[in-house]
Amino acid sequence: MRFIDEATIRVSAGHGGPGCVSFRRETFEPRGGPDGGDGGDGGNVIFIANQQLSTLQDFRYKREYRAPNGMHGSGSNKAGRDGENIVLRVPLGTIVRDAETKEVLIDFDHDGQEWVACKGGRGGKGNSHFTTSTHQAPRFAQPGEEGGALNVLLELKLLADVGIIGFPNAGKSTLISRISAAKPKIADYPFTTLTPNLGVVALPEGSSCVVADVPGLIEGAHKGAGLGHKFLKHIERTRLFIHLLDGTKILEDATVPGEEKSLAITGLIDRYIAIRTELGLFNEALLHKPELVVINKLDILQSDPELVESVRKSLRDRIASIRGTNPEPNEPLIISAAAGSGISELLFAVSRILKEAKRQEGGADKETVILPDSEKIRS
Ligand SMILES: Nc1nc2c(ncn2[C@@H]2O[C@H](COP(=O)(O)OP(=O)(O)OP(=O)(O)O)[C@@H](O)[C@H]2O)c(=O)[nH]1
Ligand SMILES: [Mg+2]
Incomplete structure (x- = not known):
C-alpha cells in the first residue's frame, strides 16, 4: 500500500x-x-x-x-x-x-x-x-x-481527490487497478479490501489525480456493521465520489419471475440509498459532494442492450431526485472495470468534474506541473 x-x-x-x-x-x-x-x-x-x-x-x-x-x-x-x-x-x-x-x-x-x-x-x-x-x-x-x-x-x-464508494463486491478494487498502478486484492467475496488503497490516475489532457478505494460499506455501517465508518475519514476530503453500483443486481432483479423490466433498478436504488444514508450519518456534508454514479460489470449485461438503456434512463431520473442535483452528462455511466469498457468516458467525466471543483476553489488554470517556458528552454 x-x-x-x-x-x-x-x-x-x-x-x-x-x-x-x-x-x-x-x-x-x-x-x-x-x-x-x-x-x-x-x-x-x-x-x-x-x-x-x-x-x-x-x-x-x-x-x-x-x-x-x-x-x-x-x-x-x-x-x-x-x-x-x-x-x-x-x-x-x-x-x-x-x-x-x-x-x-x-x-x-x-x-x-x-x-x-x-x-x-x-x-x-x-x-x-x-x-x-x-x-x-x-x-x-x-x-x-x-x-x-x-x-x-x-x-x-497523497490525499485522495476521488473516493470510490459502494457496497462490497461492486468492483471498486478492480476499478482502481484498471485506472492506476495500484494492485489491491480482488476477490469474489465481500470485504476483500480491509484498508484503503490509493492510486495515481493519469487523466485525459495530461493532468493526474489520486483515487482512493475504500472498504465496502453496508447498511448499518454507522453502528459498526461490516467495517463500519472507520475508513470514511480517508475520503472525507476528496473532491468527488465515484459511487459504484454492481450491475449484476440488475440481472438478478430483471429475472425475478413476474417482475417488470422497469423494476430492475429496485435493487440498485435500494443500495444507492443505503450507502448515501450511511454517508449522511457519518457526515451530512458528504451528501453534497459532487458524485458520479457508475454501474459496473457491463460485460454481463451486454447481451441485453435494451435493458441497459432502460435501466440507465430510469436510474438517471431517480438519482437526480434522491440527490437533489442534476445528473452529470451520461450519468449513470456504465462500465466494465474488468474488461476496460467505458473507462475512458469515465476518466473524461472525472477530469471535467475535478477541473470544475478546482475552479471553484480558485486558480483553475494552474494545471501543468512544468511551466511551458521550461519546456522551451529544454529543447
Ligand atoms: N464480470 C465482471 N466482474 C467484475 C467486474 N469488476 C469486478 N468484478 C468482479 O467482482 C468481484 C469483486 O471485485 P472487487 O474489485 O474485489 O470488489 P470490491 O468492490 O473492491 O469489493 P470489497 O473490497 O469486498 O468491498 C471480483 O470477483 C471481480 O472479479 C466487471 O467489470 N465485470
Ligand atoms: Mg475491494
Whole structure:
C-alpha cells in the first residue's frame, strides 16, 4: 500500500557565461581600450508549491531538469543574455530532501511558496573590468561560475481527490487497478479490501489525480456493521465520489419471475440509498459532494442492450431526485472495470468534474506541473 508518492530528480542550474576579451577598434582609434562585455548569469532552478496539483506523476516521466547557461559576453561592452530560470511546480505538501543525505531541504506548506533549489552561476566579467593604471590592455576575462546541481527526493503524502464508494463486491478494487498502478486484492467475496488503497490516475489532457478505494460499506455501517465508518475519514476530503453500483443486481432483479423490466433498478436504488444514508450519518456534508454514479460489470449485461438503456434512463431520473442535483452528462455511466469498457468516458467525466471543483476553489488554470517556458528552454 502506498500513501506516499515519491520521485528522485536531478536539478541543475545554468553556468554563467564567460566574460569577453575584446578591444575597441575604430578607424581613428587604433589602440582603443578594452571593451569585453560580461557573461550572462546561468538560470536558476526554482520550485513553487501549487495547491491545484495532487501528485508527483510528471516527475516520474522526466527526471532531469537543467536551466540554460548564461551567454558569452561580447565586444562593445555587450553583456551576454542571462539563462532563463526554470520553474518546477510541485503539489502543496511536497517535501524536498537531499537524495543522498535525506536531509529535508524544504517542506512546502503554503500555496505559491517559492524555493530556489540551485542558483545559476554568475557570468564572468569581461576584460573591460580589469584595467588598472599600470595595465591598460588586459588580455583576460573571467570565466563564468558553475551553476549548482542537486539530486533531490520529492515526497508527497497523497490525499485522495476521488473516493470510490459502494457496497462490497461492486468492483471498486478492480476499478482502481484498471485506472492506476495500484494492485489491491480482488476477490469474489465481500470485504476483500480491509484498508484503503490509493492510486495515481493519469487523466485525459495530461493532468493526474489520486483515487482512493475504500472498504465496502453496508447498511448499518454507522453502528459498526461490516467495517463500519472507520475508513470514511480517508475520503472525507476528496473532491468527488465515484459511487459504484454492481450491475449484476440488475440481472438478478430483471429475472425475478413476474417482475417488470422497469423494476430492475429496485435493487440498485435500494443500495444507492443505503450507502448515501450511511454517508449522511457519518457526515451530512458528504451528501453534497459532487458524485458520479457508475454501474459496473457491463460485460454481463451486454447481451441485453435494451435493458441497459432502460435501466440507465430510469436510474438517471431517480438519482437526480434522491440527490437533489442534476445528473452529470451520461450519468449513470456504465462500465466494465474488468474488461476496460467505458473507462475512458469515465476518466473524461472525472477530469471535467475535478477541473470544475478546482475552479471553484480558485486558480483553475494552474494545471501543468512544468511551466511551458521550461519546456522551451529544454529543447
Ligand atoms: N464480470 C465482471 N466482474 C467484475 C467486474 N469488476 C469486478 N468484478 C468482479 O467482482 C468481484 C469483486 O471485485 P472487487 O474489485 O474485489 O470488489 P470490491 O468492490 O473492491 O469489493 P470489497 O473490497 O469486498 O468491498 C471480483 O470477483 C471481480 O472479479 C466487471 O467489470 N465485470
Ligand atoms: Mg475491494
